[in-house]
Amino acid sequence: MTETGIRISVPAALHNSRKMLFRAPFGARPTSSEVVLRIALRDPSLSVRLRLWRDGEERFIPMQPCSLTYRGMAMKEAWVDLPAEPGLVWYSFWIDGLGVYQNAGDCLGGEGVLGTGLQHSYQITVYDKNFKVPAWAQNGVMYQIFPDRFSRSSEVRPPEGRRLHARWEDTPDWQPTEGRGEYVPDDFFGGNLPGITEKLEYLRSLGVTVLYLNPIFEAASNHRYDTGNYFRIDGMLGTLTDFRRLCQKAGELHIRVILDGVFSHTGSDSIYFNREGRYESLGAYQSPGSPYAGWYTFERFPDKYRAWWGVPTLPETNEEDPGFMNMILGEHGVVPYWLGQGASGWRLDVADELPDAFLAKLRQSVKKKDKDALVLGEVWEDATHKYSYGHVRPFAWGGQLDTVMNYPMRGLLLDFLRGRTDARAARRAIESLRENYPPCMFYALMNMTGTHDVPRAMTLLGGGPDPAGLSRADQARVVLTEEQRRQGVHLMRALALLLFALPGLPSVYYGDEAGMEGMADPFNRAGFPWQNANLELITWFASLGRLRNETAALRGGDLEILTPTPRSMVVIRRIRGGLDELGERAEDGFAFAALNLEKEPVSMRLSLPGFKDASIQCQLMHGHGTLRRNPWRLTLREGAMGLFTGS
Template sequence: MMDMTTWILHDSHRAEFRSPFGAVPCATPISLAVAVDSRQPVDSVILRLWKYGREEEKITMQPAAEKEGRKFYRAAITAPAIQGWLWYFFIIVQGDRVFYYGNNPQNLGGEGCLYDHEPPSYQITVYKQDNATPHWFKEAVMYQIFVDRFCNGHAEGKILNPKQHCVIYPDWDAVPQYGRDPQTGKTVCFDIFGGNLLGVLKKLPYLKDLGINVIYLNPIFEAASNHKYDTGDYKKVDPMYGDNRLFQELCAKAAELGISVILDGVFSHTGSDSIYFNREGRYPSLGAYQSKDSPYYSWYRFIEYPHRYECWWGVETLPNVNETDPSYQDFIVTGEDSVIKYWMKLGAKGWRLDVVDELPDEFIKKIRTTMKQLDPQSVLIGEVWEDASNKVSYGAMRQYLLGEELDSVMNYPFRRAWLDFMTGQSDARELHRRLMSLYENYPLEQFYAAMNLLGSHDVERVLTLLCGAPPADLLSREEQARFKPSREQERLGLARLKLLVLVQMTFPGVPCIYYGDEAGLHGYKDPLNRATYPWGKENRELLAWYKKVIGLRNRYDVLKTGHWQPVYHEGQVYGYLRKISQGKDVFGRPKQDNLALVLVNAGTDREARLTIHLGCSYNGSLSDLLPGAGHYRVQDGVLQLTLAPLTGKLLMDEGWQ
């Protein structure tokens, strides 16, 4: 990268340089431009395209209008007729020198950089014309439940059908831990608290009162562990949790309250202790480990039969499966009574695919096709930790968001960006660049359906991270288990979490609450992030805040599918508009005109005096919908106000035009 970067400019976020913005449907005309300082003579400007992942094209760009001392060079292209990606950068020839202008080193889009060598390319996601995600889901609020830790539906605390090699805690509030072999470090026993589906059923009124529309259940199928990611029987609820009839009842009762249930699908591997592999010999079936004559033998890849086989991340209790095997596909997806169909017929509204990057694209496409045939409004979510639009796994670009696979992905980049901002590890400009990158790369349907999470069963509790707890790698497991925040740390963490909840409930996408976050649970990573819900010991102030802000989201369409427009990103203050104008939301559906402004000051020690340009000719008064409500005058689209440290505002005009 070169230092002299001011005489050439391309900004993929601005319409004068790239139009239309962001991801586009197949066959969409696209205008691209680069601006060169008028005082710098150039011989040629070339647009270098890379198409279909294999085809290069170089287009000489034509000089156009001059503006503010810059000469614009333009090229008109058309997106491919089939879904995929376009990649581009610019080549500027000046005498005997050749310059390259491409994406910035962080690959975040927007303003790029000048290089003296081939640069990183800009991305254009090209998706199917009929790409769509269910509107009901885009408007929902999710709640993730790790069943063993949520609620025991038996008042006397009865534990249903405990497993061998499990430790049952007599105290619901005990600290979770795994029993590990001191020599090998392998887990030799699991801790059980006794949560079950009856408990989820009995807490449906709580979830309804909280404002929840979707329950996402961690795996519930029979398995040897407490986490159930080592499936033993895909067609059976684990007896610790209940039975299939109870699951059906749960779905029916939830539906009566307007709540849908989504299941966790673990299809890249099974348990070694399963009907299908049966290494431990606990099942009456003939497992693949026992005989090559097993009907399940072709599901697995043996290196040296039977003791050496491919495993998920080398964990021998999790043998990998061959998802392309016809009998496996028939059993999981396509058969008359496949796993996908069986549970959807019992009431499941969708699936979250565990480690989706380990599933072949064709397998994912078959799952989607099967689901949509059974229920066009069902939802398919993938576990992706990075930007899902350009995810590479096993050497291949993944097709998650191109219109034939996922409706939604777990939005870990959203979580990481906001956590870094709230804890002072990045400023508002960096946050803005990271959010805009997702906005630019994701099709609008998936951007508004993204599963916006702050916590999950795989990461530290959000409150622990926000309160300034020591990094996990500086503490032993025992020290992590003993960690208790000071009063000042807790105050800081709660203030930050309230701001993040405000963002989560007003940002495009589907907010997902990890059970207990709303009650103030702490915890480092697994197993400490899987403590039990503290019934009767919740942080009432935090819980009330969640209900308040979720209620506002559920009340106002503008906070769900209104247009999103960032308006302020300086220092530790970030602000964005959500708006519905001329009676239509971002998807063109009839909705009431509305304007909402969200502001967040993540700074801990100083107030911010703000002048905010709303980008429209609005004149009127905005009302603060949060506690301490006030009214703020806007003149010619300009708002001036002061924002105290660790404070957020949700300002709204319900009838603007």
């Protein structure tokens, strides 16, 4: 009972994995380190055992009373020595007479639940203590380009036989053409490497420091995920000289280029498989005596073979075949070769379908050539506990990937902005990612507006339907109304604001900053609207990119998220003591992004520990708001949003 007469319910037991009182230090931890785990009890006489689980081995540690309390509850603790090898450690609390205190049903950490039996343990990610991620990825702004659809220069002419759209503004083909029975992605718009080079100043105006290119190697399709020759630039995109020039000119503007590595499969129309017989080589499809025969698995030669998701034009590779591994990862292999030509890293297509041994050797190959090169993996889930091929994958433990594409972040932000979940749920999901990932990786996660594999954010935020269950014909008919576009533009501002304010590597899918619409592939891969871009939205993105590059707190500051109401959010970033969250020297200061999606004004009090007498500057504002001090209080009108900095 409180002084006001309000009765407060005291739980029988409580643990919160995100509070330092209960778990310290916070989050993922390096190998051979130590962590203390505590639980608060209403009845201090109860006996508690800490259950640890790792690699199929169970261990119980008796928990001891300590001098700390939480809201009047006694606490017990156990100190845990973490293993010398990377992996996952799972824990729960076994309380005699009560049950098991464990992770909640959504497995997102934080406060847990008390149950009669164990269902969900808490996770501690243990990563290699020597794990480092290139600082330029932790401090960068990324831009992703689908090469055929970004910019077309007259310097490169299409090879014979390619179907080229006469109008850049055309809708990509989405139905069978030329009497075919099915849709084939072989229509081209003619975007090329010189065209990208010509637009580098535009990219720099957006604050871009990292340029991620979808596949650029020789291939039959417009997406080029059906590689024909890993050592040759597709003739429609340009030449090796064009690529070198792109990297050189980008470097002069402090922009790095990373390439898309497609190693889980090749094209059937390739120098290696050669099903169509267009190459002079003896392909695996043509003869069991081919030097590439071991790269593939034939169930019945030659027409029945393993293919990626059953697509016959994408025969799967045996990544651990010595010949294939040497071709890709050897001293003169594909991976080091292109790093030597100017690339600064690799994005790995379907990384979760590549064997662990291949990924480990790929990392070694990359870092041997350039220790500062990036290894970015396509993983659609929380990569710290991704389960595939019968085991938890070690993507985030320091021996394979530097970072991953953060689809969970995009999904939770879109759900929040579309009103499908509230701010607290979004905050909880973000904090779970922060808890699970090694800090060096969390601060480099690719936080994207979109990619070539998902519907355009503009379409979804404007009220467009989810593509699941819709035919291509249905998706082709989805065009936002003017009212929907206004809503979409407004929420695109909000999405960008949050992505540029949160830790990680903010990434813009080409054209998202210009207001491009589109459902799933191929509608999300149209030509960039150079003649019809939303200039106000571009200016918003450019301002965010500039502020991100200028403000140390937005790159390396700590993270606090406030949720004043279900439809409002404040993301606060701070640097104190001259060091950022990764231990690098940085200028003290703070920044915060505030967003109000309620239909009425929202007032929020801002606590800025360590900056009592700070001055605050409004750097970017859409809508109307007021800021008052002593104490700091921000009021945002309905729909308003802004970015503020101070020191």
